Amino acid sequence: MAEDREILREVWDGRVAVCVQLASEDCNTLSAPDPYYLMVPRLSYFPLVTDKVRKHFLRFITTELNDAEMWLESDGTPLKWHYPVGVLFDLHCGGASLPWNLTAHFSHFPEQELIKCSSREVVESHFLSSLKEADGLKHRGQIITNMQSKDHKQLWMGLCNDKFDQFWAINRKLMDSTPEEGFKHIPFRLHLPCQPPIQRLIRPLTDDGRKVTLGDLLQEFLPDSSNEGDRVVIQGIEAPRETPLQWLSEHLSHPDNFLHICYIPTQMS
Amino acid sequence: MEGEKEKTATSQENASETQENQEQENKHTSAKQKIDVLLKATGDAPIMKKKKWAVEGEKPVGWVAEFIRRYLKLEASDSLFVYVNQSFAPSPDQIIRNLYECFGSDGKLVLHYCKTQAWG
Numbered sequence: 001m002a003e004d005r006e007i008l009r010e011v012w013d014g015r016v017a018v019c020v021q022l023a024s025e026d027c028n029t030l031s032a033p034d035p036y037y038l039m040v041p042r043l044s045y046f047p048l049v050t051d052k053v054r055k056h057f058l059r060f061i062t063t064e065l066n067d068a069e070m071w072l073e074s075d076g077t078p079l080k081w082h083y084p085v086g087v088l089f090d091l092h093c094g095g096a097s098l099p100w101n102l103t104a105h106f107s108h109f110p111e112q113e114l115i116k117c118s119s120r121e122v123v124e125s126h127f128l129s130s131l132k133e134a135d136g137l138k139h140r141g142q143i144i145t146n147m148q149s150k151d152h153k154q155l156w157m158g159l160c161n162d163k164f165d166q167f168w169a170i171n172r173k174l175m176d177s178t179p180e181e182g183f184k185h186i187p188f189r190l191h192l193p194c195q196p197p198i199q200r201l202i203r204p205l206t207d208d209g210r211k212v213t214l215g216d217l218l219q220e221f222l223p224d225s226s227n228e229g230d231r232v233v234i235q236g237i238e239a240p241r242e243t244p245l246q247w248l249s250e251h252l253s254h255p256d257n258f259l260h261i262c263y264i265p266t267q268m269s
Numbered sequence: 270m271e272g273e274k275e276k277t278a279t280s281q282e283n284a285s286e287t288q289e290n291q292e293q294e295n296k297h298t299s300a301k302q303k304i305d306v307l308l309k310a311t312g313d314a315p316i317m318k319k320k321k322w323a324v325e326g327e328k329p330v331g332w333v334a335e336f337i338r339r340y341l342k343l344e345a346s347d348s349l350f351v352y353v354n355q356s357f358a359p360s361p362d363q364i365i366r367n368l369y370e371c372f373g374s375d376g377k378l379v380l381h382y383c384k385t386q387a388w389g
Contacts, residue, residue, distance in 0.1 A: 082360055115331075115361055125358070132357035132388075137371065141356055185371075196327070199367035 007251050011235055012164045014042035016089045017099035020050075020072070022057045026065065026106045033060045037099065041162060042086030042235065043255050045127075046072060046079065047117050048160055050104075057104055065106040071114055073103045078110045081117050082126050083191075084254045090233045090262040091191055124156050127256055131155065134187035134257030135174055137201070138249075143174055159255045167255065174257055175250050181205070182246040186212075188259040190221060198222070204246035214248060214261070215241030222263060229266030234259065302326060304369045305377035308337060311352075312383040315341050321377070326366030330359045330380075337382050352381045356388050 021035045036056045040049050054070045072079045074092040079102070083091075093100040109116075117123060131152075135144035144152075151170045158167025177183050182204035190198040200221050204212055218225045218232065218241065231238055235252045245259070253259045303323035310316040317340055324333060334351050343349060352358055353372050369378040381387070 080362070126360060129357040129359070133353070133359070136354055136356060141354070145356070196329075196362070196364045197367070199363075200370045 015039040019099040028062045068106045087260045130256035137185040137187040138183040211244035231264040233262040331361030
């Protein structure tokens with residue numbers, strides 16, 4: 001268990017270095033503002049950590065845009081705020097060059113590509129919904145429904161305030177399983193560049209009791225995935241394909257309890 | 270497989286005939302295949318006369334929500350919530366196929382909709 005806790009802690013402490021610049025079309029002053037640098041937790045969501053960025057840029061944009069929603073773009077791609085930061089980073093940057101350069105926009109919100117995020121409450125309800133969905137897959141939803149709303153709140157506040165102990169005191173209940181059976185299904189999302197993620201049912205054990213691995217998952221849902229050089233990244237780590245899914249789900253899931261797997265074809269990286 | 274895909278695509282209204290075949294195929298739908306979605310009202314939401322619709326698997330939940338809004342002639346100011354399993358609200362960009370594969374049963378995906386928040 002001690003070793004497990006260290007892994008969970010390492011994952012929790014994962015950060016990405018981000019440099020945000022104001023979109024030139026939204027800049028209303030003669031000289032562009034300095035870029036804003038910040039270290040963002042991989043497990044967080046951008047709207048939870050970009051209040052300061054917004055404030056920094058506000059005095060450089062026209063007053064008509066003061067109430068506009070700020071959205072971020074990475075090299076031409078609008079970033080979906082409802083994906084965890086680490087997933088966006090692994091998909092769109094991969095750490096080839098750091099910091100990760102982003103552009104902040106206050107106009108031309110891409111309605112077709114992004115969901116509006118008017119407040120932190122929107123992020124909270126998205127987060128809770130994902131938790132319920134994940135527990136639906138893991139335990140038929142029995143654990144999350146039997147929790148009290150203060151437990152839900154504690155999970156959310158733990159994430160918002162970067163409090164590992166507060167979060168895991170509750171989250172460990174959602175990770176409950178027996179070694180013989182594991183979760184009913186492994187909640188995962190398989191992300192690929194430029195297409196919706198793939199989400200399917202997969203059990204952690206085969207009928208004859210063999211542990212199902214990351215490689216099995218890719219084989220089943222992404223049969224063309226054996227090109228040499230393609231990378232499979234979870235939490236910034238290229239996980240060995242023989243890693244059991246149950247272990248990955250317990251240790252490398254995001255706080256929403258989904259295992260977010262990024263598949264980066266070789267020509268993209 | 271090719272032929273069957275086309276058949277399903279053209280006979281969207283009679284999708285129930287192909288339902289059993291779909292199930293036997295281990296629920297793996299091909300990309301173009303339509304998915305039967307059953308729309309159920311909950312709370313004070315008006316019911317829909319036709320409840321079962323064949324929806325392209327790649328369509329996002331937001332598209333279905335917009336379809337319901339238009340069908341029920343909701344005002345722009347009216348809220349509409351869509352739920353799966355009577356427990357969670359999928360994000361608007363989640364595609365129907367993902368939900369069907371994970372939460373569908375008996376060859377269809379049941380979505381509950383309501384005008385006020387029903388489940389969490």
